[in-house]
Amino acid sequence: MARIFAYIVHKGGIADDSAAELPVAAAKIDAAQPPTAPLTAIVTGWGADLDAVCESLRTGYAEIWKIAKEPLAYPNADVVRKALLNVLPRGSILLVPHAHFGVDLSPGLSIRMDVPYVPDVMEIEGMDGTSLKLVRQEFGGQVSAHVRCDISSGAVINIRPGAFRPAPTAAAGGKVVDKSADAGDLTAGRHYLETIAAEAGDVDISKQQVLVSIGRGIEDKENVGIAEELAEAMGAAVSCSRPVVDAKWMDKSRQVGSSGITVRPKVYLACGISGSFQHLDGIKGNPFLVAINKNPKAPIFRVADVGIVADILEFLPELTKRVLEEKSVSGSERRQS
């Protein structure tokens, strides 16, 4: 078994949640107890933030390889790729979280390392000879697929964030090894300039208790009013999934998901939303999740508490009517008492 490395995404001196998930994936590749080679975190960066991250990883990893270079202060994938190529031993298996940085880094890295690449892995079923069997999803999460990949000469494997639950581990007491001297030439044709923060919208959906969230099933900008009427009746706010923002039907500040806003409501009505993992990643705090979708195979039904197969363009106005009736009844009851 080749040595397994976990690429650590970090920001502001704090490791991303994926840093605790990658060891779980690694243990499904190298299932020997103890592992045939120590699981090694590989961390690039610069300055005190990098040192803080390396220190925090000592409990979860047997070894931490630190690459400290000023051009790595911001994680520019074209630069990080060069550093990893120079530092990783030949034949290594590298695990990377499949988020915006991993999508930037990994395909090209696999070519440069001349090893296979498996993107967005959600489960690992184990080794069969030199072949690793993994699970991915295709067609917007409507179907899953087993894929097989010979990892005997190394591999780059991108792991879906949140798919592998961190397991409590005995403190690994890992040692930090400084590999900065091996980073080599880090010039690249791509330069990081700045980060532009998301613009605040008229409603802060991250603070709402109840969200009526609409997806592609709303079909047209003119239909957004249907959801607004329901939200108004329920005392809720309207949020949405990515296709609604892409179509310019709602503002980006209303988008729930990993590339949008993270929300923590008590109740979440997913209306005409298929339920991509990027969307679900933005829903935290385990709300009561109601899914309304005309496609009975929509992946959202696999994670919702309650599902209704219906066309939201018909269903939502009927629900609004009912909520308003209920309110006027309970209002008149209150007046009578």
Add this chain to the structure above:
Amino acid sequence: MEILVCAKRVPDTSENEIELNGARNDIERDDLVYSVNEPDNYAVEEALQIVDRVGGKVTVVTVGSDEDEEILRREMAMGAHHGVLISDDAFSGSDGRGIAAILKAFVQTKHYDLILTGVQADDGCAQVGGMLAAMLDYPFASLVTSIEVLEGGKLKIGREIEGGNKEINAIDLPCVLSIQTGINEPRYVGMRGIRQVASVPIPTLGTPELGVDPETVGDRAAKVKRVDYFVPPAGRGAEMLQGSREETIDKLMDLLKAKGGLN
């Protein structure tokens, strides 16, 4: 600026319920509605807007078979100047790396300043653009949501990162960018537009024209192979509310009241 856009014809997941075939080695492809992969359409629109500003030509290429020609015509009806179909029996069964190797061979027969792909296609791999860039030794950026052409052979690009934030980079040309949906509003293509390009010749290129070594592409060279498809486990799965519309709404109202959904 000479721009190449790599596109793919895919089953439209917003229009189709995807079912598995009996052998579970593919999805049931009869009666599926196909269209151009949505992010690729945004990539073509972005390319057209760039050449509107700075001049140049847009070429759309796909690796596939005869039936994939329809998406090339659709993108030409949008305004793309050339379409190229890359098709050869030797290419079938290629993994992402194989497709990237085929595209690399094509790129090397021409000169392109900028190569665009959609962020990902039906297999959700998001890999061909990054692989192609590495093979060509070009800079690469993914999830691009804005492009501005600068002086001196550079672009200023925005990338979508977490939390609705945007990362701004300068990148040297030639480069490869993967385009995220929402970067622009792709123009509408009517039947009339498609008819106007119906007779424009689209060259088909294969192994001999591209000089691809058949050993490096196709099923035999694929290092990552799909074993089978399966229906994802239901997880805990939703309790499906059944019955008439009125009954369904009754049940939902009770649940919403209990869970604090009505305020």
